[in-house]
Amino acid sequence: MAKKIKFTDKTTKFLEKIMDLSGEQVTLCEQCGTCSGGCPFVEEMDINPSQIMRLVMLGQEEVMESQTMWLCASCYTCTIRCPRKLDLSKVSEALRQVKLREAVDNIDIAEIDAAEAVKLPTIALVGNFRKFTG
Ligand code: SF4
Numbered sequence: 001m002a003k004k005i006k007f008t009d010k011t012t013k014f015l016e017k018i019m020d021l022s023g024e025q026v027t028l029c030e031q032c033g034t035c036s037g038g039c040p041f042v043e044e045m046d047i048n049p050s051q052i053m054r055l056v057m058l059g060q061e062e063v064m065e066s067q068t069m070w071l072c073a074s075c076y077t078c079t080i081r082c083p084r085k086l087d088l089s090k091v092s093e094a095l096r097q098v099k100l101r102e103a104v105d106n107i108d109i110a111e112i113d114a115a116e117a118v119k120l121p122t123i124a125l126v127g128n129f130r131k132f133t134g
Pocket residue numbers: 028029030031032033034035036049050053078081082083084085086088
């Protein structure tokens with residue numbers, strides 16, 4: 001059965017965030033499928049590149065569960081062939097950034113004893129908070 005999609009503030013915000021981070025006008029995608037047809041890694045992807053663009057366009061955050069953003073090798077084959085000159089590697093990078101920011105704090109500051117915290121080098125604290133953000 002076809003999934004009914006509702007446009008809400010949440011879907012709009014997600015689309016805007018990805019466009020902002022990637023610098024790509026995702027809404028220009030015309031869903032021609034050329035990117036998926038030429039991607040050297042498409043067979044390994046659970047959602048192909050044009051479907052990723054569609055989900056982002058619709059503001060569907062389920063796209064964050066896909067492994068595709070981690071498999072994109074930024075080879076630019078899709079960008080060269082895209083009739084809209086969209087750079088999917090930048091969209092993948094934006095999705096990775098959002099994912100990595102979800103785990104922004106590796107340790108909970110509330111769990112650190114205040115007396116101990118003052119003895120720790122700042123870099124050690126910051127390094128732990130941001131450990132997953134690369
Ligand atoms: S090639 Fe470009 S326009 Fe076509 S589906 Fe891919 S991103 Fe969209």
